[in-house]
Amino acid sequence: MRHDDARAARADVEPAALPALRASTEAGIFAGTRTLLYKEVLRFWKVSFQTVAAPVLTAILYLLIFGHVLEGRVTVFGSVGYTSFLIPGLVMMSVLQNAFANSSSSLIQSKITGNLVFLLLAPLSHWAWFFAYVGASVVRGLAVGAGVMLVTVWFAPLPLANPLWVIVFTLAGASLMGALGLIAGLWAEKFDQIAAFQNFIIMPMTFLSGVFYSVKSLPPLWYEVSHLNPFFYMIDGFRHGFFGTSDESPWLSLGIVAAALVVVCGLCLHLLKIGYKIRH
């Protein structure tokens, strides 16, 4: 039978008579986002001992050790005790590191084990990928941050001068790091590269961002260098929400964090759209 004959022969046959779906369906550029977000949250929640409990314990250890050594010897912003000063820093550090870890580790695991194909075969838009991965990173960042806060808040008095700043910097910081983790996950081809990204970029930038000290205590050169680090503004703005005072104006911090967020999210969306290193 010729090719055209085959087509003609089929013309009078009822094609693929699929039974009607009793299920509900959704369409549009955000179709599937809810499921991917749910899957990403479920993924880290199923191993929450490792993804939530462990970072909370790490933060507590930092607080116990640094608090024991420095409490009573250092005061910050005039009259704030060192342990009180340290708590918001540790909370924000945990939020940022875990938001990054969530999207980057999930994506690289899926790439290496090959199950990313299930996502690639689905009609998910780059917006759906972005909102689901970044959303799950924010959820994990918040879960770990809340855990650290709940446990450490009993160690020292902690005011809450402006909760709105706390919320804004938490969401902006976690989103920024979730998007950065997504970029790292797309770029990396092996676990080693993600570990390098985490250990040689994320870790130093968070540790040198004023988590453990006020940058005003630094020598002039390092004080200036700290201002080139966007992590400094996330932590400083977050801390402002608690104490009502900070090394820099929270508006300046917000502007810089927002600018960084736009750049990182823009790059992330572009890479997802072109299928960078995932569609060949």
Next chain:
Amino acid sequence: MTAGGDGLPTIAPLMPAVAFRHVCKAFVSARGTVHALDDVSFEIEQGEFFGLLGPNGAGKTTLISILAGLARATSGSVSVLGHDVVTDYARARRRLGVVPQELVFDPFFSVREALRIQSGYFGVHDNDAWIDELLAHLGLADKADANMRQLSGGMKRRVLLAQALVHRPPVIVLDEPTAGVDVELRQTLWQFIARLNKEGHTVLLTTHYLEEAEALCGRIAMLKQGRVVALDRTTALLAGTASTMLQFKLDRPLPPALAANARVTGRIVQLKAHDAREVESILGVLHGAGCEPEDLEIGRADLEDVFIEIMHGETPRRVAA
């Protein structure tokens, strides 16, 4: 094809299920450019059971990857029921169910969770009735709550098929679905796929098991070095090789006059013979060389013979877009 809502595919009868148009794919590396696909054009009609065959490296998986959106063509276009896989990818992918070649799974989830999640990716929610039906048909009902890690290879393969079908795609692509699968599971899979095809689903199959392709596929395309070298109905391809096969067992080397045209598997020798005279001639050469063939059989050529003939560079068969 009417565009329809994105929930349910609506299908016009004359629209090809899959259309490949002048598809080229080049991989550029430091060692140069490799043309994995070179101007591949053909269509698959709705409701067809279509076979895509070729040796390793012929470009089958690359072609399927482009169809599925896992790879992008260097030039040319591919559409599923009229929807371009690049410019209208969401509609194209909703109409396509792909069973990947690799045995991949997500170790975090149970079988039911994996199916619900895959269904949700396609925007289909509250789909448990169909998921239960799939699990029952594929013999997975008692494994629904088992973690994917606990399943055997065969079970994982069935879950891959269920994942490909969970959004009820009208076009199903199976990329070597029975590689490394035992006979019983192979039978189960084929019965299920044949049923889906009978119900109207279009099936595109790549396989190394040529007897499967011969038994199941109404039409076949053969790829060689990225080009379509045969495209015809399976029966027409078989008829084109109007020869018989002489098969026997032999304990010693074949005479040189026969060795060049023989297919030898251990002791088993197969030789093409167009008519009775040629059979007599072969037997004469064997006896003349002192060979005593055992278990002599004469049978019709099968798809494997056609495949070998085409892959060894003889006349291309009815290649048309």
